[in-house]
Amino acid sequence: MRLLKGMKWWHAIILIALVAVALVPFSSQLPDGLEWAAERLKLKGSEWQLLKAPLADYSFPSVSGFIGSMLAVIIGVLSVSAVTYIVAKVLLRRRSKGAG
Amino acid sequence: MHIPDGYLSLPVTVACGVLSVGGLCAAIRSLRGKIEDAKVPTMGVISAFIFAAQMVNFPIGFGVSGHILGGLLAAIVVGPEAAVLVMSIVLIFQALLFGDGGLTALGANMLNMALVGTWCVFFIFKSLRQLLRSEGIAIGIAAWLSVVLASSACAIELWLSGSAPLMAAFPLIVGIHAVIGIGEALATSAAIMFVRRVRPQILSTGD
Numbered sequence: 001m002r003l004l005k006g007m008k009w010w011h012a013i014i015l016i017a018l019v020a021v022a023l024v025p026f027s028s029q030l031p032d033g034l035e036w037a038a039e040r041l042k043l044k045g046s047e048w049q050l051l052k053a054p055l056a057d058y059s060f061p062s063v064s065g066f067i068g069s070m071l072a073v074i075i076g077v078l079s080v081s082a083v084t085y086i087v088a089k090v091l092l093r094r095r096s097k098g099a100g
Numbered sequence: 101m102h103i104p105d106g107y108l109s110l111p112v113t114v115a116c117g118v119l120s121v122g123g124l125c126a127a128i129r130s131l132r133g134k135i136e137d138a139k140v141p142t143m144g145v146i147s148a149f150i151f152a153a154q155m156v157n158f159p160i161g162f163g164v165s166g167h168i169l170g171g172l173l174a175a176i177v178v179g180p181e182a183a184v185l186v187m188s189i190v191l192i193f194q195a196l197l198f199g200d201g202g203l204t205a206l207g208a209n210m211l212n213m214a215l216v217g218t219w220c221v222f223f224i225f226k227s228l229r230q231l232l233r234s235e236g237i238a239i240g241i242a243a244w245l246s247v248v249l250a251s252s253a254c255a256i257e258l259w260l261s262g263s264a265p266l267m268a269a270f271p272l273i274v275g276i277h278a279v280i281g282i283g284e285a286l287a288t289s290a291a292i293m294f295v296r297r298v299r300p301q302i303l304s305t306g307d
Contacts (some may be wrong), residue, residue, distance in 0.1 A: 004298045010140035013148045020152035028157040028165035032108040034101050034254065034282050036164045037272040041264040042177060047204075053199030072154065072198070080151040080193050084186055085144035091128070092135040 017077040022072050024058065101169075101195065101251055101277065103208055105202030116257065117207030120188075121213045127184040128209060139178060142302050147173050147186045150201035151193065154200075160191065166280030169250065171218030172225060172243045173288045177303060180222040180248030186213035208257050243288035244281040251277035279294060 007015070039044070054061065055075065060068035084089065135143075150170040157165035171178070174183035191210050194200035201209045225242035229235050255273040259266040295303060 007298075009145050012145045016145070016148045016152050020155060023152075023156045026157065028159045030157070030159055030165040032101065032157060033164055033166050033251065033276040034103065034273060036162070036275055037269070038107070040272055041258075041269055043258070043263055044132055045104045049105050050203040050254055051196070053195075055197045056199035058198055058200075065247055069190055073152070076150055076155070076193065076198065077148045079197075081144040081148035083193070084147035084189050084242070085140060087185065087189070088140045088143045089134050089183070090148055092131045094131065094133055095142060 013077065013081050017074050020077055024069050024073055025066060028053050101202030101212065101247075101254055103205035103212075103257070105204050107202075107258060107261065108205055108208055109263075112257050112261045113204055113207060116205075116211045120207045120210035120215060123219070124184060124210065127181040130181050131185065135182070135270050138302075139203060143178050143182055143186055145187055146177050146183075150174060150186065151190045153287070154194070159282065160171060160276075161283050162276070162279075164276055164279075166247075166283060168279070168287050169217050169247055169284055170288075172221050172239070172246045172284075173232075173291050175218055175236075176225070176239070183218050183222070183239070184214050187205060187218050188191050208254070212250040212253040212257075213219035217246040217255045221246040221249060229301060230299070235240050237288050239292055240285040243285040244278075247277050247281035247284045247294065248274060 015039040058069050058072045058076070060071040071085060150168075150173070153168040153170050155167070157167045160163050171183065174186050175290055177183075178186065188210050191201065191206065191214060193210070195203050195206045221242050224245060225238055228238035228241055232241075233237055251274050252260050252270070255264075255266070255269045258264045258273075263269075292303075
């Protein structure tokens, strides 16, 4: 707890990325709630996709297994937090007086 | 609960797109020039956490898995409008990069999870807190409701799309998510307790 209290925000993001990398191999492969219901409702998803996701199913193209999903997870965690940070900082931050 | 491509009709896709973009724009408008410097990194951290948490599915029995939504958690930590933005960014990345939720269903997924399961649920949380005079119980119930209400919206969208009859879709989709929601309630309570212990000053008061 003491260690966590002294944590800087980028430590928290790195910690989250590492924990996610460690947990992803244990993520359940069972259908999720909606997939389970869709099966029973005989819903047909389309094979067609507007866009082929480059890191589909949290894997990395041509890098299989744990290393591939590790790369995908790290890219995901870092890019999501970076974009949120930049949007908050550039668009929404309260300007201090004189800074325009 | 991420809807894939092909489940929704064109009118429902467009309507959900308009509502979710409208909601996101309203949130951004109300946040403009109001985010304090100290809150910027908190938003970065919570978005990383929610993205990571949504990636890890846990089995709930019945041969089904679920994952944390995190909408109420985000709203309590950074405030409801900032949480709409955070959840929307997570959902946009999931659809664009990871194929988690169809790109054509992105509007519906944002409506269900970033608006209904986050923004609406935050106000339910506030009312419950006042009514029950217990923040802990209010967090648990509202977190459970976030999953139940988001999945209800999903069932209604499938019905409006003509993909499934409401009487069949609603009990199946909402029923299974009522079980997944127990995990949401436990995880949200634990996460708030953790934040209160490590960084009590960042919790938005919710007023």
